[in-house]
Amino acid sequence: MVPVDLHCHSNFSDGLLPPKEVARKAAERGCKLFALTDHDDTRGVALAAEEAALHGMQFLNGVEVSASWGKYTLHVVGLDVDPANPVLRAGLASVRAGRDARAQAMSDSLARVGLDNVLEGARKYAENPEMISRTHFARYLVEIGAAKDTKSVFKKFLVRGKPGYVDHEWARMHESIDWIRAAGGVAVLAHPGRYEMGNETMRVLLTEFRRLGGEAIEVVSGSHGAAEVGRFGRLAQEFGFEASCGTDYHATGEGAREPGLNPDLPIGCVPVWARWLQEAA
Ligand code: AMP
Ligand code: MN
Ligand code: MN
Ligand code: MN
Numbered sequence: 001m002v003p004v005d006l007h008c009h010s011n012f013s014d015g016l017l018p019p020k021e022v023a024r025k026a027a028e029r030g031c032k033l034f035a036l037t038d039h040d041d042t043r044g045v046a047l048a049a050e051e052a053a054l055h056g057m058q059f060l061n062g063v064e065v066s067a068s069w070g071k072y073t074l075h076v077v078g079l080d081v082d083p084a085n086p087v088l089r090a091g092l093a094s095v096r097a098g099r100d101a102r103a104q105a106m107s108d109s110l111a112r113v114g115l116d117n118v119l120e121g122a123r124k125y126a127e128n129p130e131m132i133s134r135t136h137f138a139r140y141l142v143e144i145g146a147a148k149d150t151k152s153v154f155k156k157f158l159v160r161g162k163p164g165y166v167d168h169e170w171a172r173m174h175e176s177i178d179w180i181r182a183a184g185g186v187a188v189l190a191h192p193g194r195y196e197m198g199n200e201t202m203r204v205l206l207t208e209f210r211r212l213g214g215e216a217i218e219v220v221s222g223s224h225g226a227a228e229v230g231r232f233g234r235l236a237q238e239f240g241f242e243a244s245c246g247t248d249y250h251a252t253g254e255g256a257r258e259p260g261l262n263p264d265l266p267i268g269c270v271p272v273w274a275r276w277l278q279e280a281a
Helices: 019-028 045-054 086-097 099-111 118-123 134-143 150-156 173-182 199-211 226-239
Strands: 033-036 058-069 072-079 186-189 216-221 242-246
Touching: 019 033, 019 045, 033 045, 045 058, 058 086, 058 173, 072 173, 072 242, 086 099, 086 173, 099 118, 099 134, 118 134, 134 150, 173 186, 173 199, 186 199, 199 226, 216 226, 226 242
Parallel strands: 033 058, 186 216, 216 242
Antiparallel strands: 058 072, 072 186
16 A cells, blocks of 8 residues: 555535545545645645644645546546646636536436425535535435435436436636646546546547646546556556546545555556655655
8 A cells, every 4th residue: 555645525525524634534544645636626725734734744735627528527636736826716716616507407407307406405515615516416315315325326316317417518628737737736637447438538538638738647546446457557657647546535434445545556657646755764
């Protein structure tokens, strides 16, 4: 295992814990380098940084930008960004601004299958009112017994072709990369194994991501099984990307992995965290 976690969420987006508690959990598990990467918002990073400092854990300001690439929704993690950068701030604000209308449309779609007032219920779970997300919908749908857990919600609802799904235009992929780079950060393609595209399209995506200034891809991710770690380890090397790792922790019980530690990268991958991690002497 490596004591590095470069992808985690707090209740500033769709995680359950406040930033300090996520950082503390990671530190207590032995993490040495940690990034908080909330969706489309960096307002939690200062709190997480404070907590990390108390534990002597290195910390990176991060964000996970929601992006559109053609018909696909992708996530681009920015690591070591300056949260005060005006280009990044305005970009993230513009992405957040689209979420309310989308949430209303999702709720309307669920009402058509007899699930009423889901938006109102989901809002109770969104501690950051600008960041209403499918996860908050999922938690409320579990509350009312529409599915047994959030994982099953995402089989019956909220995904393409099912009630509660609506198409949405996020940041363009090139914008998400530009904002991250404007803020001095490294753009990392998040959990590539989650995108439902064939191998040829994936190769086009990686080529584009590289050309537009992306520097790393997540090889180890809470969303990747062993086969995906192998596949994206090979693709990272072939396309000249550094490799990142992150648990994508949201809440205990909602996914397999706790924050703070990740499995090793496949042999031959260049860890993106070598840029930051100070090895103990
Ligand atoms: P949104 O940005 O509103 O589209 O919400 C995306 C979030 O929903 C992701 O970051 C995950 O936290 C969650 N999510 C999406 N798909 C799934 C899934 N299949 N299982 C569990 N959580 C999911
Ligand atoms: Mn999420
Ligand atoms: Mn994601
Ligand atoms: Mn994430």
